[in-house]
Amino acid sequence: MSLEVINLVKVFDTQKAVDRISFVAPTGKITGFLGPNGAGKSTTLKIATGFIRPTSGDILVNDVSVTQDPMKVKKIVGYLPEHNPLYLEMYVKEYLDFMGKAYGMYRNSRQKRIHELLDLCGLTIEKDKKLKMLSKGYRQRVGLAQTLMSDPSVLILDEPTTGLDPNQIVEIRNVIKTIAHEKTVILSTHIMQEVEALCDKLVIIHRGKLVADDSLIHLQRKSSNQLSLSVQFDAPIDSNLFKSLNGIISFEVKSDHWLVLTLESERLRQEVLALITKHNLPLIAIKNVGGSLEEIFQKLTTEEGESSL
Template sequence: MSISIQNLTKQYGSQKAVDNLSFEIPKGQIVGFLGPNGAGKSTTMKILTGYLNASSGQAFVNALNVAEEPLAVQGKIGYLPEHNPLYLEMYVKEFLGFVAELYGLKAAECKKRIAEVIEEVGLEREQHKKIGQLSKGYRQRVGLAQALIHKPDVLILDEPTTGLDPNQLVEIRQLIKNAGKDKTVILSTHIMQEVESICERAIIIHKGKIVADEKIEALKTRGESMEELFKKVTLG
């Protein structure tokens, strides 16, 4: 399994942000990770990346225990947080070179990989600009580029299309879909149509627990929309 979460719990005082959560994602699957605000989505993703420690339970990426081998895990994943943290005064190519070096890419490989990822995410015309000069849509492309620069096996995307206009939405969704052809992708979103258009499977959590785990194809066969399922399992 690319991702395996076993009895994961994250507690803040008396409140459980994640409550005994378990699921697995096989290699090559694109999964929508859904839930109302405060359901535990971002917390789960941060635990998967090694950014947060779990209170109990275990998380694995490519059979590596996140708590025991965080650096090895971080080399296997590409992460785009909800609030895309970019250095606005850096130029696009400069920033991607900085990230590539952090991942240990050698100079010749680094130059080649920067060119590849710029083409991959459609940043050719923006590559010589400062990040602060870019629109939100292009900043998201830079965020995706930094997540892809080291050719990770797993992509973890937290609200990757928030605040984008309709044209940008279509373009970023296609980029994610293309990236998912040879990677495992887990993405959180509040946009139900996004899940139906990009994902093969949806996991819905509510109050830190899984309330639905469905293949999108099975949902369509039943004639049920993602929005209908979401309302049913989160509103009762």
């Protein structure tokens, strides 16, 4: 199960909104789909959901062509828009049952699926409330449950956490992470913290063109000729041990448990690990750190930075 975009082009009159982009959103992963306003994100997502046709190219959803069989694609893609319309006078369970009927599900199947989704989306205690009585966070959970009602294999989420408070954001994140274990998930958002917290890979478009298709770590490496490592320990260590390594550009002691080292090259990462092993240091975490996603995004989507990565 995956979504594959193949040489996709969409022209409106004389404006090329999408210009020969190709990428794959794999199953079991969350793919962040980013771009400034007017980049072509919404157009691409509308094509992926079968609402508009491309000028050329195609999108395959589980090997089903959106140009050849758009109705079948609509059955296997779940789409949660930024402003999800809900029938506020309906009760939560009643609304999900209504949506199940709209999908053509039989009663027993609907009831079983509703029970699963109430549990998955944390709605069990709210099931007998009217939608108008719910907070925005719970309404968004209902939107997710509605999108999942037909058990789609591909899920497209457009700004799913906009307007939520910090606690609600964490709750929705956890639901999305759970969903992503078995599905292909595409997350379109302007909130970079959400992308960093949730996404396994990033696809960035600018002026209709693909400018990045990679993991955040790899993009961070490409954005800088240097490599920074965050190294954390379970007990205080002698940070002077690391000063003996050649090729360390900078050395920052965050605490007696935590160092940030800037290295000349990736090769030195192995020397850092060898030194930790040699002295039997109580390592608990070592990870690459780099430029923020905001910095990378700006480099890729401004005229000055279009060819910088």
